[in-house]
Amino acid sequence: MVAVTLWSSLTRFTDGAREVEVQADTVGGVLDGLVADYPGLKPILDSGVSVVVDGEVAPNRHAPVPEGAEVYLMQRLKGG
Amino acid sequence: MAKDEFKEFRLVGTRPDRPDGLDKVTGRARYGADISAPGMLWGAVVRSPHAHARIVSIDTSRAEALEGVKAVVTRADFPTGLTGEDWDLQENTMAGERALYDGHAVAAVAATSKLRAEEAARLIDVTYEVLPHVIDVDDAIKPDAPVIREGAADATVPEGMPPNVVRYMEFGHGNVEAGFAEADLVREGHYKTEATHQGYIEPHACLGQLGGDGKGEMWVCTQGQWFIRKMCAGVLGLDAAQLRVTPSEIGGGFGGKTTIFMEPLSLALSRKAGGKPVKIVMTRSEVLRATGPTASASMDVRIGMKKDGTLTAARAEFRMQGGAFPGSPVDMALYCAFAPYKLDHVAHVGYDVLANRPKCAAYRAPGSPMGAFAVESLIDEMCRELGLDPMEVRLKNAVREGDRASYGPKFASIGLVETLEATRAHPNLAEPLGPNQGRGVASGYWFNHNGETSVSLAISEDGTAQVSIGTPDIGGSRASIALMTAETLGIPYEDVRVNVVETGALGVNEPTHGSRATFASGKAAVLAAGQAITEMCRRAAAEWGIEPEAVEWVDGAAQPAGPNAGKFPPMSIAEIAGKMGETGGPISGHHESVPEGVGASFGCHVVDVEVDPETGRVTILRYLVVQDAGRAIHPAYVEGQYQGGAAQGIGWALNEAYIYDDKGRLQNPVFLDYRVPVASDLPMIDTVIVEVPNPGHPYGVRGVGETGITPPLPAIANAIQDATGARLRALPMNPPAVLAALKAARGA
Numbered sequence: 100m101v102a103v104t105l106w107s108s109l110t111r112f113t114d115g116a117r118e119v120e121v122q123a124d125t126v127g128g129v130l131d132g133l134v135a136d137y138p139g140l141k142p143i144l145d146s147g148v149s150v151v152v153d154g155e156v157a158p159n160r161h162a163p164v165p166e167g168a169e170v171y172l173m174q175r176l177k178g179g
Numbered sequence: 180m181a182k183d184e185f186k187e188f189r190l191v192g193t194r195p196d197r198p199d200g201l202d203k204v205t206g207r208a209r210y211g212a213d214i215s216a217p218g219m220l221w222g223a224v225v226r227s228p229h230a231h232a233r234i235v236s237i238d239t240s241r242a243e244a245l246e247g248v249k250a251v252v253t254r255a256d257f258p259t260g261l262t263g264e265d266w267d268l269q270e271n272t273m274a275g276e277r278a279l280y281d282g283h284a285v286a287a288v289a290a291t292s293k294l295r296a297e298e299a300a301r302l303i304d305v306t307y308e309v310l311p312h313v314i315d316v317d318d319a320i321k322p323d324a325p326v327i328r329e330g331a332a333d334a335t336v337p338e339g340m341p342p343n344v345v346r347y348m349e350f351g352h353g354n355v356e357a358g359f360a361e362a363d364l365v366r367e368g369h370y371k372t373e374a375t376h377q378g379y380i381e382p383h384a385c386l387g388q389l390g391g392d393g394k395g396e397m398w399v400c401t402q403g404q405w406f407i408r409k410m411c412a413g414v415l416g417l418d419a420a421q422l423r424v425t426p427s428e429i430g431g432g433f434g435g436k437t438t439i440f441m442e443p444l445s446l447a448l449s450r451k452a453g454g455k456p457v458k459i460v461m462t463r464s465e466v467l468r469a470t471g472p473t474a475s476a477s478m479d480v481r482i483g484m485k486k487d488g489t490l491t492a493a494r495a496e497f498r499m500q501g502g503a504f505p506g507s508p509v510d511m512a513l514y515c516a517f518a519p520y521k522l523d524h525v526a527h528v529g530y531d532v533l534a535n536r537p538k539c540a541a542y543r544a545p546g547s548p549m550g551a552f553a554v555e556s557l558i559d560e561m562c563r564e565l566g567l568d569p570m571e572v573r574l575k576n577a578v579r580e581g582d583r584a585s586y587g588p589k590f591a592s593i594g595l596v597e598t599l600e601a602t603r604a605h606p607n608l609a610e611p612l613g614p615n616q617g618r619g620v621a622s623g624y625w626f627n628h629n630g631e632t633s634v635s636l637a638i639s640e641d642g643t644a645q646v647s648i649g650t651p652d653i654g655g656s657r658a659s660i661a662l663m664t665a666e667t668l669g670i671p672y673e674d675v676r677v678n679v680v681e682t683g684a685l686g687v688n689e690p691t692h693g694s695r696a697t698f699a700s701g702k703a704a705v706l707a708a709g710q711a712i713t714e715m716c717r718r719a720a721a722e723w724g725i726e727p728e729a730v731e732w733v734d735g736a737a738q739p740a741g742p743n744a745g746k747f748p749p750m751s752i753a754e755i756a757g758k759m760g761e762t763g764g765p766i767s768g769h770h771e772s773v774p775e776g777v778g779a780s781f782g783c784h785v786v787d788v789e790v791d792p793e794t795g796r797v798t799i800l801r802y803l804v805v806q807d808a809g810r811a812i813h814p815a816y817v818e819g820q821y822q823g824g825a826a827q828g829i830g831w832a833l834n835e836a837y838i839y840d841d842k843g844r845l846q847n848p849v850f851l852d853y854r855v856p857v858a859s860d861l862p863m864i865d866t867v868i869v870e871v872p873n874p875g876h877p878y879g880v881r882g883v884g885e886t887g888i889t890p891p892l893p894a895i896a897n898a899i900q901d902a903t904g905a906r907l908r909a910l911p912m913n914p915p916a917v918l919a920a921l922k923a924a925r926g927a
Contacts, residue, residue, distance in 0.1 A: 104587060106348055106349065106350035106587075107349045107350050107351065108335060108337075108347055108348050108349035108350070109335070111337065112334075139334070142333065142334040143333070143334050143335060146263075146333065151587070151588040153588075153589070154588045154589045154590060154591045155591060155775065155776070155777075155875075156626075156629065156777060158629060158772065158773035158774065158775045159773050162775075169588065169589065171587045171588045173514070173586065173587065173588075174348065174510035174511075174514075176511070176514075176626050176628060176693070177541070177545075177628055177630075177692060177693050178434070178541065178544065178545065178625070178626070178627070178628045178692045178693025178694060178695070178882075178885055179377075179433055179434020179435075179437070179541035179542050179543040179544060179545050179692055179693070179885060
C-alpha cells in the first residue's frame with residue numbers, strides 16, 4: 100500500500116481523508132487506484148495533476164513508487 | 180561555488196559567441212512577420228469594443244463585396260461540440276454568443292493586401308447588446324457580480340461559492356492556529372497586484388495555409404510549435420499530423436507565446452480562400468487587448484514570528500482573475516509563496532475567478548511574483564517591527580535539502596542557503612545610503628519543469644555535429660546545448676550547430692516553458708551524444724578487430740581502453756565520420772523522454788532606491804540578483820536571464836498596469852501608455868551566479884529563466900519603506916501611489 104497526500108480541498112471526495120492509501124507500485128497505479136476508490140476525483144485527475152514521489156515530480160505513469168514512498172498529489176506544474 | 184563535486188570542464192562555463200548573434204545584429208534573423216509566401220493574403224481581425232456583450236448579429240456582406248477580399252470567417256466557420264480547454268481556446272480565438280472582453284475577436288477577413296484587409300474589417304457590421312461587466316478580482320468574486328459564464332466551475336468548487344469562482348483549492352500541513360499561538364508577533368496584510376503583460380518586443384505573427392484536404396502548414400512565432408499544432412488542430416477539428424508547424428526566430432515570449440490567439444484564424448481564412456496562405460501580424464494594441472497577460476491578484480497573508488525571527492506559522496488566501504476563462508496561476512502562486520521558508524504550520528486557500536479581461540497566459544514563473552509580493556512584504560514589515568535583519572531572518576528560516584516544502588513534498592538538492600550567504604557577502608549591502616534612499620531584500624522561488632522532450636543528433640561527414648531540438652530558443656538554449664554537446668563529444672563548440680526544428684522532424688516536444696529548455700533539451704542532447712559516441716566506439720572497434728567494450732571515448736576520439744585492448748592510435752571523430760558510409764552508414768543519436776531530475780531554483784534580490792518626496796518617482800540606484808543556476812553552462816546568458824527577470828519585475832513593481840475605463844475598455848494599449856522599463860530607467864543590474872549543481876542533470880543544470888522575476892516586486896516595496904517609512908501594499912508603485920502612501924505615512 101502507498102499513502103498518498105492530497106490537497107485538502109479534495110477531502111470532500113475522500114470521505115474527509117487527507118491521506119489515503121492505494122495499492123500501487125507505479126504512478127499510474129496510484130492514479131487509477133485513487134479513481135477506483137474515490138470516483139469523485141476522476142475529473143480532477145483527468146484535467147491534469149503532478150504526482151510527486153519522494154520529492155521528485157514523477158516523469159510518467161510508469162514511474163515506480165517504492166514501498167513506503169512519500170507521495171503527494173499536486174496541481175499540474177508547468178511554467179512560463 | 181559550493182557543493183561542487185563535478186569535474187572541471189573544457190567548454191561548460193565558458194562564454195563563446197552566440198550562434199544567433201550575427202543574424203540578429205545584421206537583421207538577417209527571420210522572425211514571425213518576416214515569413215511570406217507566393218500568393219499570400221493578409222488577415223485582419225474584428226474585435227469587440229465592449230467588455231461584455233451579446234453578439235446579436237454579424238453582417239459581413241459589405242466586406243465580402245470589397246474588391247480583393249477573399250475570405251471572411253466568424254464563429255460559424257468553426258466546428259461545434261468542443262469541450263474543456265479546446266472549447267476555451269476556440270471561444271477565445273473567436274467569440275461565439277458573447278464577447279467576453281474588450282478586444283475579443285468576433286470576425287476575421289483575408290484580402291490581397293494588409294490595407295485592404297483592414298478596410299474590409301471595418302466594413303463588418305456587428306450588432307451588440309452590451310451586458311454588465313466586471314474587471315477587478317475583488318468585484319468579480321462577489322456573489323452578485325455579473326456572471327461571466329454559467330457552469331464554468333470545475334469539480335474542485337464546492338456548492339454555494341460565488342458564480343465566477345471556477346477553481347478552488349486548499350492545502351497545507353500542521354496546525355496553523357497552534358503555530359500562531361507560539362508566535363510573539365502575528366501580523367496580517369492585504370496585498371494586490373495588477374495584471375501585467377509579458378511585453379515581448381515581437382508581436383504575434385503567423386503565416387498559415389490550409390487546403391480543403393485538411394493538410395496545412397504554419398510558420399509562426401511561438402515558444403512551442405507542437406502546442407500550436409495541437410491547439411489549432413483541436414480548435415479547427417483537424418488531424419494534428421496533417422498540420423506542419425515551423426517556428427520562426429522569436430523576439431521574446433516569457434510564457435505568452437505558449438498558446439494560440441490568431442493562429443487558427445489564419446488557417447480558417449486560408450481554407451476558405453481556397454488554400455492561399457494567410458499572414459496575420461498583430462499590432463501592439465491587439466497584443467495588449469487580446470493576448471494573454473498574467474492574472475491580477477488580491478491576497479491576504481498572516482504570519483507568526485518569534486522575537487528571534489523564527490517563523491511559527493503562516494496562512495495565505497489568494498484570489499486571482501485570469502480573464503474570462505479558467506486558468507489563473509493561483510495554484511502556483513500559493514505553492515511558491517512560502518517556499519523559501521521552513522514552516523511546520525502552514526495553510527493555503529486559493530480561488531480562480533473569472534472577469535471580463537483577456538484570457539491570461541503564462542508569464543515567467545506564473546503566479547510566483549504575486550505570492551512573493553505578499554509574503555516577502557509582510558515578512559519585511561515584521562522584521563522592521565521586531566528590529567531584525569531581514570537577511571538573517573531569511574537565513575534562519577531557510578529551507579534546506581530534506582526539509583518539507585510549504586506545499587508538501589520534501590526538497591531535493593537546493594541552494595537557498597548558499598544563495599542567501601552569497602547575497603549577504605556582496606559589497607552592495609555595504610554601500611552607504613543617503614537621504615530618501617532605502618534598501619530592500621526579497622527571496623523568490625520557482626520549481627522549474629521537465630516536459631515531453633525529443634532531440635536528435637547527427638554526425639556530419641567531417642566530424643561536426645548537428646543537433647535538432649524542439650524547444651524554441653528564447654534565452655540562449657542553442658548556445659548552451661551546443662556547449663554541452665561539444666563537451667560530451669570532445670569537439671570544439673563551433674563544430675556543433677543546434678537547430679530548432681518543425682513538428683515533422685521530431686517527436687512531440689512541450690514548449691520552451693518552465694525554464695526547461697537548457698535542462699530538458701540539453702539533457703536529451705547529452706544523452707543523444709552519448710548514443711552517437713557508443714556507435715562511434717563500435718565502428719572503431721570493428722576497424723581494429725576488438726570488442727566495442729574495449730574502446731573508450733576521450734577528447735573527441737575513440738581509443739583502446741587500456742593496454743590489454745590493443746595498441747592502436749586514437750581514431751578521431753572526423754576519421755570515423757569520414758568513413759561512416761563504408762562502415763555502416765549514418766551515425767546519429769536520439770533521446771526522448773520526460774526527463775527526471777528537475778532542479779528547483781531560489782534567488783535573492785537586493786535593491787537600493789531613491790524616492791523623490793515631491794513627485795513620488797522611484798529611482799533604482801543599485802540592483803543585485805543572486806540566484807542558484809545549478810551549473811551556468813554559458814554564464815553570459817545566465818546573467819542575461821537574471822537581469823531580464825529583474826527588469827521585468829521592476830516594471831511590474833513600478834509602472835505596468837492594465838488601465839480600464841468604467842465601460843471595461845482598455846485605456847493604455849500602446850507602449851507609450853503601458854510603460855515598460857527602458858534602458859535609461861535602470862542601472863546596470865549586478866549578478867552573482869551561485870552553483871549548487873543539480874544531481875538530476877549530467878552537467879548540473881537548473882532552469883534559470885523564471886525565478887528572477889519573482890523577488891523584484893517585494894524587494895522594491897521593502898526598499899521604498901526603508902527610504903520613506905511608507906508601506907505600499909498594491910502595485911504598481913507609480914508616482915501617484917507613492918505620493919499617496921507618503922501622505923498617509925506623514926499623517927499617521
